[in-house]
Amino acid sequence: MNLEKTIDVLREEIIKSTRELIAIESIESSPKDNMPFGENIQKALDYALNLSRKMGFKVVNLDNYIGYAEFGEGDEYIAILGHLDVVPEGEGWIGSPYSGDLIDGKIYGRGALDDKGPTIAALYALKAIKDSNIKINKRVRIIFGTNEETGCTDIPYYLEREKPPIMGFTPDADFPVIHGEKGLLIFDVMKEVLDRQTSSFKVVYIKGGTRENMVPDYCESEILTEEKSKFIDIFKRFIDDTYFDMKFEETDMGFIIKSYGVSAHGSTPHLGKNAIMQLVNLLALLNLNGSLGEFISFLNNKISFSTKGEGLEINLHDEVSGSLSMNLGIIDVKMERCLVSLDVRHPVTFKLEDVMKPLKKNLIKEGMKIQNLTYNDPLYFDVDHPLVKSLQDVYCKITGEDVGPITIGGGTYAKEMPNTVAFGPSFPGNEDVAHKPNEYISVEDLITCCKIYSNAILKLSE
Structure with missing residues (x-):
């Protein structure tokens, strides 16, 4: 046989x-x-x-x-x-x-x-x-x-x-x-919250994602506000414009916002829908102030739905293995600090320093710190x-x-x-x-x- x-x-x-x-x-x-x-x-x-x-x-x-x-x-x-x-x-x-x-x-x-x-x-x-x-x-x-x-x-x-x-x-x-x-770099980006929120919308927490190497398919946030009708109007217009799969639940003091995405492997983030960034896009419309507002603005402007790292100037490419990929897999925002976890995979002909130099430059400029960094060579x-x-x-x-x-x-x-x-x-x-x-x-x-x-x-x- x-x-x-x-x-x-x-x-x-x-x-x-x-x-x-x-x-x-x-x-x-x-x-x-x-x-x-x-x-x-x-x-x-x-x-x-x-x-x-x-x-x-x-x-x-x-x-x-x-x-x-x-x-x-x-x-x-x-x-x-x-x-x-x-x-x-x-x-x-x-x-x-x-x-x-x-x-x-x-x-x-x-x-x-x-x-x-x-x-x-x-x-x-x-x-x-x-x-x-x-x-x-x-x-x-x-x-x-x-x-x-x-x-x-x-x-x-x-x-x-x-x-x-x-x-x-x-x-x-x-x-x-x-x-x-590709070379694999996983790290946290952290910003301390050193001031109080004074805007009409106050974030209690943001929580989403389970692993850095997975496109997050769920994220939620609690906000406090006395201007409930204003939030509902912003939310409805946002959904009409984006068609994102999101909903909210009203509480005594505000809302719980829930965002639903589509999971994918961290090496192919373009194949998923990032639930964290959907929610961040919405929060960016609320004119949050202070350290937390700066953090949301940073995520929305420098990362957003980019999967190649253009906003952080790390969008490397070579002929052997193609373009760098970037996945924002986890967010954990509390009253005292803001944190996200990133999975970055760079082309095989580049080294760690080729990623870290522009990355550090952009993060330091935004008042961010890199923590818990791990790296695997290509x-x-x-x-x-x-x-x-x-x-x-x-x-x-x-x-x-x-x-x-x-x-x-x-x-x-x-x-x-x-x-x-x-x-x-x-x-x-x-x-x-x-x-x-x-x-x-x-x-x-x-x-x-x-x-x-x-x-x-x-x-x-x-």
Whole structure:
């Protein structure tokens, strides 16, 4: 039986395992009882390791930070590195985000595409090789990461205890093969409120977004005012002009304003609708004064709905990877301080200082401070690198397509694990549903991924 036919036989098992893993709500939570990333992520790791054990693989759990399934012999190994943690589900789901519903040939749920479905596909790709009695020349590890969405601290923990693979891939981006990932900069912009609001509209709070790397789909604010009819008039005219999905609830002292957007991945913010900036646009019409008024004006004028950073003079571009992207993912405004969190991804040929110099200049001029800055260098492999060429050849062979490697704005485990690139699972032309409501992977794509990954394992083991 050839490899592709073996995978076809495993089809129902692949679907079942994917749905079962999606059903685990593996969002990071507080550490608990030797569970470094929380109870639900622990459940997902236990599921993956138990499934691997049933398949007959060697299984290793590194203190519940990360684990792997291994097959084959030799000093060197190849790695396929997936992650079991997911981002929060957000708003706008038709069904349950953790149902794993199979509808019209698609498996729905948070993590279906990013990254549970592809990780299961990689595991079954290795099982297909094992079941087909195909001899491979190196050890192969399917590594189950648990902290990709919120810091990748699992990978340093792994590398302190295990040597890196000689080469590998992470099934957590796009096909055909990713040879470059933009530099990733995440930081907070903060402004202290040193004065009292004296305008006729007073902001009690603004709260929106859950992660820097997600376009926020909800934001709300409470305002106090004695001029209720004036606010209602401003609000109605604003909605008539913008058609934004917003509403308000009247309180004894004012209003609660609610803004609804459309979530998207932080690397492609232009594909979403930013609920925070919709609300900021409205608040800018209220002529707020003092430090808070200055902060709202700054957001409205310097950031607004821009996804390339023009207002902050960081709109960099290169021919290899395209334009810088910027996402304002979180806002938290209180009486004593104003804060937003930004996700900025710069082209691969630029350095951190190319972003920081104009950024600092503009923020200092506005009385803002940068806090909690984290940074990942860009990743770049030449298109003729053996790893890139090998995976490219496999993709073209299985799909019959003749397309070249690409670069992306998304940041994957490939930046953390040496000798690794991103490879799938999204096919060219597919809808981008990662980090969005109603995330899904089609069954046919899931099975095709499994076939591609099994052949990739064989190719890299040569």
